[in-house]
Amino acid sequence: MVVIAPLPLPREEIQSAEATENRRRRTGLWLWPFVLTFGLTSYGLTDSLLGRDELVTWDMVNRNTGQILATLQNVDAVHGTYYLLMHLWVGLFGDSVFSLRFPTALAVAGSASVVGLIGDRLFGYRAGILAGILFAVVPAVSRYGQEARSYALVIFAVSLATLLLLRALETPRGPRRWAAYSLTLAVVGFLHLIALSVVLAHVCVLAAHARQNRSLWWKSGLALLATAGCAAPVALLGRSQAQRQLYWVPEPDSWAFLSMMRDVFASALCAGALIALALVARSPRKAPLFLCGTWALVPPVLVWLTSHGEVSYFRHVYVLFTLPAWALLAGAGLAAASRSRKATAALLATLAVLTLPDQKQMRQPFEHDAPVPLDYAAAADVIKQGHHAGDAVVYDRENAWKLDSGVQYYLPRDLKLRDVFLAKAPTAINDLYAVQCSVAVLCLKGEQRIWLLTQGTDFPFNAITPGQANALQSQYRVSMSRSVTGMTVSLLVRREKS
Structure with a gap:
């Protein structure tokens, strides 16, 4: 019996099939973290009553634009961009609990997608999608994805700015990419000034790349200078209001830093698991580990140090934008520690089950006003x-x-x-x-x-x-x-x- 081998596919069809597979993998890289995070965050979105900070949002966004701008001259300038955006949103979709919280649910879902894309660039496809999934199961992501405040949008803006920086470094001659990076970084400053501390991590990566390409010094310098110029008015106004707004925040002691790390994750168990995975992260290049490590650790340390002056800024919500960095390191660590799909799935499922009590706590009726609940x-x-x-x-x-x-x-x-x-x-x-x-x-x-x-x-x-x-x-x-x-x-x- 003569067996006739199938004819080989033409080169065009092979290339087309490879392109289709690449598109499918690329889509899955951002889509699955988005769907998972949005699904988890949307579950119980309206179960908790509005908290005090959310009621400030409701109060502000129901004023007209002139009143909002006038109020920002006196107080809360650092949240002004968020209030103006939400004012437009509420004008279109109303001020129900669902409407007030829906933009933040979208923001954390978008952040998960961006985490996946960053992880792919830094550590590879598998680490990227694992990072997006790990980000989704962090209880704090659900907690602040269900709150009508700016912190979820800050997480998204910081993640997006980091992704755009990596894209600009891939094609450093492209002025549009540098402009997109600078603009997004300015938005970070408009949403929350402390989040601009991520620039310290960006500068470290830029300095490493500038050793091979000296033009990056002036290109990145212009981008950062433009950002500084945009953020300066908000910074000056916010600084003048800091004492009035943060007079009640206590000066942190040495142990406060550890409690902040727990609160950033909204779960001591989840914090321990992701930090442990982050410690075993591996990469053939030092730059990815250095970027994520600096992004994860420097902002909390900086906030702790600066909180020993006239004003204390020591609140865990101000450094929630470090969560993507921890997820990226943990994704790289999980990819390195577990090569088997079944073992990886089992570890993810175990983490999800163990954090269920914390996830449930995030959706309690008075969680947004804890520890002093008011019905x-x-x-x-x-x-x-x-x-x-x-x-x-x-x-x-x-x-x-x-x-x-x-x-x-x-x-x-x-x-x-x-x-x-x-x-x-x-x-x-x-x-x-x-x-x-x-x-x-x-x-x-x-x-x-x-x-x-x-x-x-x-x-x-x-x-x-x-x-x-x-x-x-x-x-x-x-x-x-x-x-x-x-x-x-x-x-x-x-x-x-x-």
Whole structure:
């Protein structure tokens, strides 16, 4: 029997098949981390109530553009770009919990894709896709991918800037790539100034490449100079506001650095696992390991060092943008330590199972206000059920930051209550803080019923200022008092004249 061998494929068909396979692998490199991260982050996206910082976002984005810009002159300039972007988003899609948080879910999913692409360039295809998957299962990615604040967008912008730097180094003669890198780095500064510390890692890589190509000194210098020029106004304005905004952040001690690393991952177990994998990362070139190591470690160290001056910046949320670097190193470490697909899959599955309790914790109803939970929704429901036309309200502004905004968010928009002791609303004075009546008794207008909302479960009049308490007690009695998580809702009824 004669066996006839199949004719070899023409060179064009072989090249076409190889190109198709390359495109499929390239697509999988960014698509699977995106899908996994978006799926995990979207699960339970609206389970937690809005936290205090998210309520600041809600307050700011519902002001008009002129009011936002005027407020940024007084406070929170470092978050101004995020507020303006979210103002446009809310104008199109509303201010529901889902709408406020959806952009951050997209941002962390996009970050996972970029991590995969960076990992492919630095450590190879397998390490890249593993890095994207490891990034997805970090509990902090879900936690801050479900929060209406700028930190998820900062992670994405830092990752994208790093990818664009690597692309520019591949084709250093391309001015468009340098311009894209510089512009993205400027966006990083607009979103959060501390994240610009990633430039230290970028400079190390640029210096290494400039040894072979001296033109990189002036090309990268121009790109970084342009970024500095763009970010300088925000930096100066933010510096002038730092004391007012961060007066409450304590100066860190030596052990605080270790607790920060745990909080960055939102899981001590996950932090330990990724750091252990990062320690076994391997690469035939030193530059990839040096880039990721500098990116992961230098910003937290820099924040710790600078927090021993007039202002402390020591908050773990400010260095969340280092998570992609840890994922990249861990992906390289996992690729080096486990060559078998089954063993790699088993390790990933084990890590996912072990971090399930932390993932569950991230989706608890009051996680965004931890460790002092306040059930704004339940308090609003009590008012909604017992509301009468003409009712007024008093909020505990002495002990509970944004308690008033939290309750107002969960009240029906058409339910209007006069804020008895509010002299000037934050929007009226382009600020985040309200001004209350200096003489409380003069602000009472004879309402028959006043709702009093206070933090804690103590006697409600103990939670407000003595002047406010005396004014209310002289004319009103407590008709009803109900406790919800972290709060007390009391109904005051006007005393009958004897």
